[in-house]
Every structure is written in structure tokens, then in C-alpha cells.
Amino acid sequence: xxxxxxxxxxxxxPMHGYELRKQLAEVLGGLRSISYGSLYPAxxxxxxxxxxxTDEPDRRAxxxxxxxxxxxxxxxxxxxITAEGKERFAELVSQAGPEAYDDGRLFGxxxxxxxxxxxxxxxxxxxGRRRTVERQRDGLRSSLARTxxxxxRYTLELQRHGLDSVDREVRWLSELIDSERRDPxxxxxxxxxxxxxxx
Amino acid sequence: xxxxxxxxxxxxxPMHGYELRKQLAEVLGGLRSISYGSLYPAxxxxxxxxxxxTDEPDRRAxxxxxxxxxxxxxxxxxxxITAEGKERFAELVSQAGPEAYDDGRLFGxxxxxxxxxxxxxxxxxxxGRRRTVERQRDGLRSSLARTxxxxxRYTLELQRHGLDSVDREVRWLSELIDSERRDPxxxxxxxxxxxxxxx
DNA sequence: CCCCCGATGTATCGTCCCGATACATCGACC
DNA sequence: GGTCGATGTATCGGGACGATACATCGGGGG
Numbered sequence: 403x404x405x406x407x408x409x410x411x412x413x414x415x416p417m418h419g420y421e422l423r424k425q426l427a428e429v430l431g432g433l434r435s436i437s438y439g440s441l442y443p444a445x446x447x448x449x450x451x452x453x454x455x456t457d458e459p460d461r462r463a464x465x466x467x468x469x470x471x472x473x474x475x476x477x478x479x480x481x482x483i484t485a486e487g488k489e490r491f492a493e494l495v496s497q498a499g500p501e502a503y504d505d506g507r508l509f510g511x512x513x514x515x516x517x518x519x520x521x522x523x524x525x526x527x528x529x530g531r532r533r534t535v536e537r538q539r540d541g542l543r544s545s546l547a548r549t550x551x552x553x554x555r556y557t558l559e560l561q562r563h564g565l566d567s568v569d570r571e572v573r574w575l576s577e578l579i580d581s582e583r584r585d586p587x588x589x590x591x592x593x594x595x596x597x598x599x600x601x
Numbered sequence: 602x603x604x605x606x607x608x609x610x611x612x613x614x615p616m617h618g619y620e621l622r623k624q625l626a627e628v629l630g631g632l633r634s635i636s637y638g639s640l641y642p643a644x645x646x647x648x649x650x651x652x653x654x655t656d657e658p659d660r661r662a663x664x665x666x667x668x669x670x671x672x673x674x675x676x677x678x679x680x681x682i683t684a685e686g687k688e689r690f691a692e693l694v695s696q697a698g699p700e701a702y703d704d705g706r707l708f709g710x711x712x713x714x715x716x717x718x719x720x721x722x723x724x725x726x727x728x729g730r731r732r733t734v735e736r737q738r739d740g741l742r743s744s745l746a747r748t749x750x751x752x753x754r755y756t757l758e759l760q761r762h763g764l765d766s767v768d769r770e771v772r773w774l775s776e777l778i779d780s781e782r783r784d785p786x787x788x789x790x791x792x793x794x795x796x797x798x799x800x
Numbered sequence: 801c802c803c804c805c806g807a808t809g810t811a812t813c814g815t816c817c818c819g820a821t822a823c824a825t826c827g828a829c830c
Numbered sequence: 831g832g833t834c835g836a837t838g839t840a841t842c843g844g845g846a847c848g849a850t851a852c853a854t855c856g857g858g859g860g
Contacts, residue, residue, distance in 0.1 A: 403845085403846095404845080404846080418808090418809070418810090419809075419810065419811090420808060420809050420810080421808095421809095428744055428748065429756060436846085436847095437846070437847050437848065437849095438809095438810080438811075438812090438847095438848095439811090439812080439813085439846070439847050439848070439849085440845075440846045440847065442810070442811055442812080443811095443812090443845085443846085444845090444846090446811095477810085478808090478809065478810080478854095479809090479810070510759060513755050513756070513758075513759050514755065514756050514759060516753070516755035516756075517753045517755065545627055549627060554715070554716045556712050556713065556715040556716065557628060557712075557713050559712075559773075559777060560709060560712050560713060563770070563773050566769070567766060567769070570765070570766070570769075571762070574758075574762050578758060602816085602817095603816080603817080617837085617838070617839090618838075618839065618840090619836095619837060619838050619839080620837090620838095635817085635818090636817075636818050636819065636820095637818095637819095637838095637839080637840075637841090638817065638818055638819070638820085638840095638841080638842085639816075639817045639818065641839070641840060641841085642816085642817085642840095642841090643816090643817090676839085677837090677838065677839080678838090678839075
């Protein structure tokens, strides 16, 4: 999941880990902001797999105890997506199976990069997600109906709020699907639109 | 977190791992249903810490070849909370610091066992949670305002939906808080009250 | 002028949790 | 008599997290 998101961001422009993290937090919805403990290992995996390349100025030379000051140490590492990485991203972006929508986080990443996704795949992912969430909702609903009597006020409220949330998600997805069906053509998988990356 | 939830459930009655899991899924809100890969290690930790005791009928005895039928093989393990475990649970239940509300899952567990929690602690946890979520909401809001122009329709929708969710959570919490303030006395931290589970 | 502080930045460690999987028993239905 | 689904215990590898350490840099105050 993290790999997917990282590749998607690097698709737009090379970045440091630090900025990657900020962008990730922004794109992924503010919540679930990704920690360094996940980020750097993920970058390491991607690098080992040859999907990103690193541009490291000076690779933290040993330095016994001689030169004390030595400004500019601790090389900032810039990560760039490779051709292989772009291939892999294209693969991931066209995944329309359960792995694309069963996990909410992964679905979020897919959605965040929908502009790189073909229209029919978009539709299938949205519908798959809706089915998944609908099942969740139904399960929750019947569980709530079954146990309504036995639960205390707080547990009940928790469940009610949870049910309300999934219910709203279903409606939200339905709106997205409708709008997608109404107007399928906009900004398909063309991507690669580098001109105005001014920020 | 899992430890907390397990202790809470075992407080009511001893249970197998299997049933523990089902109850957990039910109480925790249907979503986030806890896997065996978490459950059994957690039980092992609890057992090692002396917070639960196991009642294993026949610990998979060698059994030469004598008694063939021997119903109940593959010892079903019944877990029972110990006195120490109850102490620990009481401790956890009275935690009103950031650890009780910064993590949504942990907050959910706290809420699920609010009937074992003193009224003032309940209020403090609810208010803490609200502040946390409000901060999240404000961050999301300003981030959205800042980047509204640069984002595509899908990312925008994702953020809008996310913002809507946290916003609703804040309102939900506010209602709980109001109701708690209006009527603080019901079912305080007395717990251990098997007769009138009428709530 | 210097020092400290907060933002930027890289990296690891231990721990928790998850999905997948294997194994085992039981009752029920066909 | 056979298989299927529910009940049940358990482990494995891996992903993600929080905490933490370390390092650089700009700017503002003593």
C-alpha cells in the first residue's frame, strides 16, 4: 500500500522522504499520516526492487574522529521513480480485483490516483468498494438488531455511529458511481502532465 | 489495546479464544474484527503476565493408544481473568490521559467499557477525544482550503468525505458529552453487578 | 556574537497487529 | 458414510507504528 502511494507521488516529481511524508498525509486524507518507521523501510524496499533510484550527494563516509565540522554531512536523499517503477505503478493502478477495494486504505490510495486510472477500471473499483462496504453495513446492521437489547447505552452508541459511517460511505460511493457513469470521459489514464508543477 | 479489550470481556465471564474473537468483533463495532494472529499472542502475553489464567482440560496429553474416543481432545482453553487482571483492568479503565483518546481504536475500547468507568473519567475521555478529533478536522479543513485548486476531483472527494466524517464524529461526541453532563449518574464505575443487567 | 529552538531531514528499534495458513474436532444434512 | 460448515488452537512472515537518536540549518533573543 505504501509502495503504491510512494510510486504515485514520485510519478509527479522526485522528492525527499520528508516531503513524501507530508504529501502523503495530505493526499491520503489528513488522517493516517504515515510514520517514518514505515516510510524509510518502504523506500528501502522500493530501492532494492529497483523501482526508485536514489540521488545521494555524499554517502555518509566513515569519518573516524578527524574532521569535526564538515558541513553538509548527512546527505539528503532524493528519490526518483525508475522506468520499472512506472511500469509497476501502471500495473497497480489497473488492479481492479478485491485487493483494490477490500482494504479501505488501499482503496483510498487508488482513489487518490484515479486520474491515472482508466474509466472502466475506476468504475469497477468503485462498485467493488461499494459492495464491500454494503456487506459491512449489512453485517453491522443485523448484529445491531440482534444485540440491541443486551448492550449498554455506550456500546450501542458506538455501533450506531459506526453504522451511520458505513451507511454514509455507501451513499458517497453511489454518488461517485453515478457521476462516473454520467460522465465517464474526463481525465482518463493519460497522466504525465508536467507543465505547472510550480510548487 | 487488545489486552484491554480482552480483560474487559473476561471481566464478564470466562471464554475461549474463539468466542472472545466474536464478541470482540461485535463490541468493537463490526469493523476491525481482530485476527487470530493478534488474539493468541495477546492471550499468551496476558497469561505470561499473570493477568489471566488458563483452564486446559487435558493439555494434549501423549495418550498412548488406550482410550480411543476421549471427547474434547485438542484442549479447548478457557481463559479466566485473575485478581491481578481485574486490578489491571481497573487501572486501564481509569486512564483519562491522551492514551485513552488519541488513538481511535483505544478510545473505542474505552467507550465500549464505559459502564465500568467513573462518570468524571468518562467525561474527560469524551472531551479529550473531541479535542483530538477537532484538531484533526481543523487540520484537514485548512489543508483542504489550501490545496483545493491543485487537486483533482477524486482526491478532492476523498478529502471532502474524510472531512465530513470527522465533522460528524465531533458532533456525535458533542451529543454524548451533553447527555453525559445532563445525566452523569447512571451506571457508574461500580461494576461487578450481575443482578440488574437491565440497561 | 552566540546560543538555543524549531523546522527539516535520515534512520533504526521493539512491538503490535494482520492475513494466510495448518491442523483438529464436531454436528448436521444428504 | 461422506462431506461441509462451524468451532477451535496455533504459528509465520511482513507491514505499519510510536519512540527515539542523530544531524543540519535558519532566525530571533540574550
